[in-house]
Amino acid sequence: MTPAGTGAAPDRSALAARVHGLLRDVPDFPQPGVLFKDFSPLLADADAFSALVADVAAHWDGRVDLVAGIEARGFVLGAAVAHALGRGFVPVRKAGKLPPPVRSVSYDLEYGSATLEVATTAFAAGDRVLVLDDVLATGGTAAAACELVERGGARVTAVEVVLELGFLRGRDALPGREVRALLTS
Ligand SMILES: O=P(O)(O)OC[C@H]1O[C@H](OP(=O)(O)OP(=O)(O)O)[C@H](O)[C@@H]1O
Numbered sequence: 365m366t367p368a369g370t371g372a373a374p375d376r377s378a379l380a381a382r383v384h385g386l387l388r389d390v391p392d393f394p395q396p397g398v399l400f401k402d403f404s405p406l407l408a409d410a411d412a413f414s415a416l417v418a419d420v421a422a423h424w425d426g427r428v429d430l431v432a433g434i435e436a437r438g439f440v441l442g443a444a445v446a447h448a449l450g451r452g453f454v455p456v457r458k459a460g461k462l463p464p465p466v467r468s469v470s471y472d473l474e475y476g477s478a479t480l481e482v483a484t485t486a487f488a489a490g491d492r493v494l495v496l497d498d499v500l501a502t503g504g505t506a507a508a509a510c511e512l513v514e515r516g517g518a519r520v521t522a523v524e525v526v527l528e529l530g531f532l533r534g535r536d537a538l539p540g541r542e543v544r545a546l547l548t549s
């Protein structure tokens with residue numbers, strides 16, 4: 365593997381502290397009562413973003429065939445990790461964005477409900493797929509993405525997120541799956 369960016373991944377606890385310091389808390393967004401975690405400052409920090417991508421890629425190197433990123437913030441992280449791994453990227457999109465034929469799954473998330481879609485041709489039988497997103501909250505989004513991967517005949521190796529909102533118990537929506545998070549709050 366040749367990680368994009370600055371080379372070897374640093375110590376994970378140091379990386380976690382650095383990433384934590386670059387997340388911005390936004391109260392009452394997108395609706396009252398939600399404390400929104402804004403990843404924009406992290407993405408804008410070239411060194412921290414490179415270190416994060418290198419860390420994730422180093423962990424999964426040789427163990428996945430494709431990275432599936434969930435719209436929209438999972439696209440940014442997922443495409444960067446796929447590039448660092450030298451693997452392909454599959455966009456898992458909100459309804460109506462991908463051209464047919466697609467598979468669809470509806471789900472609930474922390475602040476609403478939605479439908480995710482993936483191209484029916486995205487996966488080959490037996491592909492090992494890393495599902496990647498920024499936040500695991502209730503787990504509805506990640507569970508829907510996993511279902512889409514498996515309906516396509518592929519296998520979910522794991523769900524990787526930057527931040528897990530532990531109090532929302534997203535892992536309960538992903539029984540039996542490996543879930544890896546850099547940060548838990
Ligand atoms: O675990 P859950 O409760 O399902 O929530 C997690 C999802 O919520 C956010 O996406 P959002 O749907 O807000 O879309 P965005 O990335 O386009 O802003 C986040 O990026 C995850 O995909």
Ligand SMILES: Nc1ncnc2[nH]cnc12
Pocket residue numbers: 398399400401402473474475499501502
């Ligand atoms: N609180 C939160 N902040 C950012 N993304 C989220 N997705 C679901 N809940 C979220």
